[in-house]
Every structure is written in C-alpha cells, then in structure tokens.
Amino acid sequence: xxxxxxxxxxxxxxxxxxxxxxxxxxxxxxxxxxxxxxxxxxxxxxxxxxxxxxxxxxxxxxxxxxxxxxxxxxxxxxxxxxxxxxxxxxxxxxxxxxxxxxxxxxxxxxxxxxxxxxxxxxxxxxxxxxxxxxxxxxxxxxxxxxxxxxxxxxxxxxxxxxxxxxxxxxxxxxxxxxxxxxxxxxxxxxxxxxxxxx
Numbered sequence: 001x002x003x004x005x006x007x008x009x010x011x012x013x014x015x016x017x018x019x020x021x022x023x024x025x026x027x028x029x030x031x032x033x034x035x036x037x038x039x040x041x042x043x044x045x046x047x048x049x050x051x052x053x054x055x056x057x058x059x060x061x062x063x064x065x066x067x068x069x070x071x072x073x074x075x076x077x078x079x080x081x082x083x084x085x086x087x088x089x090x091x092x093x094x095x096x097x098x099x100x101x102x103x104x105x106x107x108x109x110x111x112x113x114x115x116x117x118x119x120x121x122x123x124x125x126x127x128x129x130x131x132x133x134x135x136x137x138x139x140x141x142x143x144x145x146x147x148x149x150x151x152x153x154x155x156x157x158x159x160x161x162x163x164x165x166x167x168x169x170x171x172x173x174x175x176x177x178x179x180x181x182x183x184x185x186x187x188x189x190x191x192x193x194x195x196x197x198x
Contacts (some may be wrong), residue, residue: 001122002196003130004142005114007141011185012158013112013133019184020110021190027108027198031062032072034113047073055164058112067110085097108196114144129195132179138167144164149173154191158183 002020006013014033021029023045024130032047059070086178111121130144132152136159149155154174157163163175176188191196 001109001118001126001128002108002192003118003121003128004110004112005118005130005132005152006112007132007134007136007145010159011133011135012156012178014061015155015183016133016158016178017063017110017112020156020189021062021065021067023184024108024193024198025066029062029067029108029110031059031067031110032112033058033062033072034111034115035072035074038093046055047071048084076168093094114142114148117147127195127197129153129192131156131192133158135161137165153195156188 002017004017017031020161021027021031048071050057050063050072052060053063054060055063057072059072062070118128118130130148130152131154132148133156134141134145135157149170152173154176155166155170156165156176156178158178160175160180162169166175174191176185176191178185
C-alpha cells in the first residue's frame with residue numbers, strides 16, 4: 001500500500017502517483033482517491049469507479065498512467081475514518097482464482113488522501129509507505145496535512161520548495177526534491193520499490 005498525502009491543491013499528489021504507477025508497470029495498481037467534496041455522481045454510492053482513461057479527472061489520469069482500476073470516494077467527511085477504511089477495503093484486490101487463493105503478488109493499492117492513517121489502513125505484514133507531497137509556504141498548507149507529516153515515511157518537495165524552507169521538526173525526515181515540471185526521480189523510484197518490496 002502506498003499512501004499519498006499533500007499540502008494542498010496543486011502540490012502534485014496525483015502527478016507523483018501517476019509517475020510512480022508508470023515507473024512500476026510490473027505491479028497491478030489500483031488507485032483510490034478520497035475527496036472531501038461531493039461530486040455529480042456522489043449519490044451512486046460510497047465509492048465510484050472510473051472507466052474512462054481519457055477523462056481529465058484525477059481518476060482518469062491514474063488509468064492513463066497504467067493503473068488497472070481507479071476509484072473515487074467523494075464527499076467523505078474528515079472524521080469518517082471507518083467509512084474511509086471500508087472504501088479502501090472495497091477497492092482492495094480480491095482473491096485470485098485457481099488452486100492458490102489469496103491476493104495476487106503483483107497487486108498494489110495507491111490511496112490518495114490526507115485523512116487516512118497509514119497504520120489503520122494497511123493489513124498485517126503488508127508493505128506500507130506514506131509520502132507527503134509538499135509545495136508552497138507552510139502557512140498556506142491544508143490543516144489536514146499536519147497529522148500526515150508526523151506519520152509520513154518521506155517528504156516529496158515540489159514547486160521549488162527546498163528542505164531549508166521547512167520548519168526544523170521536519171528536516172530530519174527523508175526528503176526528496178523534485179526538479180520543476182518533473183514528478184519522479186530515480187532516487188524516489190528506488191526508494192518506493194525498496195519500501196514496497198517490489
């Protein structure tokens with residue numbers, strides 16, 4: 001499981017997610033994006049599946065990057081932890097058919113959300129990685145990013161943000177700086193592969 005949190009709209013959560021999916025095509029990726037906002041299809045259920053790879057929605061971008069499936073969970077309140085975890089479980093790959101039941105070894109779940117607590121979302125013994133994608137001054141960051149910073153395994157800085165601009169308490173975390181207009185580096189790809197045991 002890969003969890004992506006972000007400091008705000010435009011920080012690059014989805015772009016980083018798409019770049020990682022494209023960089024690891026050997027995995028069967030399933031992407032789930034949580035949105036606090038209601039959408040036009042919110043009344044169709046808790047979780048909505050994207051089927052259009054040409055869609056300009058973030059879910060369509062995940063499919064275009066190579067995800068096998070992409071889902072949106074819209075209008076989920078920040079305190080609805082159990083509801084969000086249930087949505088993640090709904091999107092999680094089911095048992096593979098045949099004489100050897102259990103998840104397919106090539107399955108990976110990407111969750112885009114500031115609200116999901118990584119330790120609660122992952123299954124026992126499941127490889128888990130949480131990245132926080134940050135851009136802009138800290139005073140402009142969404143309040144929901146602060147709890148995720150504490151549990152993030154690494155910080156990904158975009159939009160010209162540098163480690164020196166971070167508050168001292170975050171400078172000890174593993175940090176990657178993205179060149180402008182790029183959403184992945186070889187260093188990030190290797191780090192993610194190692195942590196997810198690919």
